[in-house]
Amino acid sequence: MRKYLKLNTPIPGKLYFTLSITAFAFVLLLWELGVTVGQLPPSHLPPPGAVARAAWDLAADGLLGDIGISFFRVTSGFLLAAAIGVPLGILMGTLKVVEAFFEPLLAFFRYMPASAFIPLTIIWLSIFETQKIGVVFIGIFFQMVLMVMDVTKNVPQDLIDTAYTLGARPLEVFRRVILPAALPGIMDTLRITLGWAWTYVIVAELVAANSGLGFLIMNAGRQLNTPDMFVGILTIGILGIICDMAFKAFNRLLFPWMEREV
Template sequence: MKKSPTKARLFLIRTDIPRKWYWIGTILSFVFVLLVWQVMSSFHIVQTTFLPSPEFVFNTFIQLITSTDYWADIGISFYRVFMGFLLAAIIGVPLGILAGTFKITESLIIPLSEFIRYMPAPAFIPLIMVWAGIGETAKILIIFIGSFFQLIIMVADDTKAVNEDLIHASYTLGANRRMALIRVILPAVLPRLFSTLRLIMGWAWTYLVVAELVAADSGLGYSIMKAQRFMNTDVIFVGILVIGLLGLIIDRLFVVLNRVLFPWSEGGK
């Protein structure tokens, strides 16, 4: 018996599938995780102190999300992540483009960035506290350090991926180096750059809890750490889920903007 054409396409390498099947796969993955969680909680495979049931976590989520204090924590965490990301983008994107365009700039920037990016951002906390104190600047700097050096290297790679034929064609048409950079390389790199910024934003959120270890008295990371001290694992789960939801919303916004601004490129699923 022959398989239907649609089912035959589902497992072809790098072949698009109908949007309906894509959403079915997405929903099934979430349902599977929830079922495993429910089973482990219902049969006490893990103690409820450490793994509360999905219903209990959902009730805690409703309770917290209706609190103005929790929205204040969400707001300050979003501010810290956005400012750290923005600072990294403002400095890192131009440096990455220059490093991907000129070999001399690459020699000055990339080896040092490769070296520093393997240093864990939490290791800089004592130095940051000495340099910037324990205020908002310190928290933003931790997110900045965690994102900045990765961003430079990825932007440089995006710039190097621009087709050299385009650059040579611009020279043939009379462009100089400045014109080739501004009118050829920059427009060509923008779709890839937008996707890279989307990935870096995700990394910025992963450094949030680390950043809020620095004498914080507010924020989602702080609420998670405070809940840990009192073994309120339901609050910990809610904090993790809220960070995940915020990250997912921002990620989808990046995808939509990518499709709107660069309709000729692949903006992701």
């Protein structure tokens, strides 16, 4: 194992998978010990078995419907933010005049918490699906644009200068140098902001909602039903892992030259 403890040294995929599974097993063991040995009250920390039984009961009582509704809201808000934010971020990272116009304004809005806009989105968009999608959009759009801008700006200047030296025109430099070099980083940005989207959709569903995983958690909290609350929280984590793995697989498919040992 000594060779794998060097800084930034890749490790085999099997070892990576084994360590990942071990981490989850360790957390599950601590959870069980906290209930049995630590004698924590079930109202504070239900045992894993109780959470599993609650998940089984909820699966037969509409859990999949709540998952589908939350997934639709996340996907809609995320795709809307990406459709506007990615092109704008690329332009800001490529053209200084565009950056000078938009960057201070977007940086200003970036520090405003999306949860503070929930009352306004209810007034503007009512309490229907558009309001939940709007909260997701507000929560990730400004950070997404600025992160895409930074990725685009960080394309090595040597590549751009070399393309100009070889006679490429500005549009060719953008299409054949800047965009291909920035795309892997842009996809990583989308992967990160998708995780934030799940956070904001739950925040949106805690208020003025009658469906979704956030509503499930809030409703269980009103009834002091901690197993159901844990089911909702863990379901979000599982969905997040699935989305993250799907993004990584998609990145490997699109950019095979970026792949190396895990």
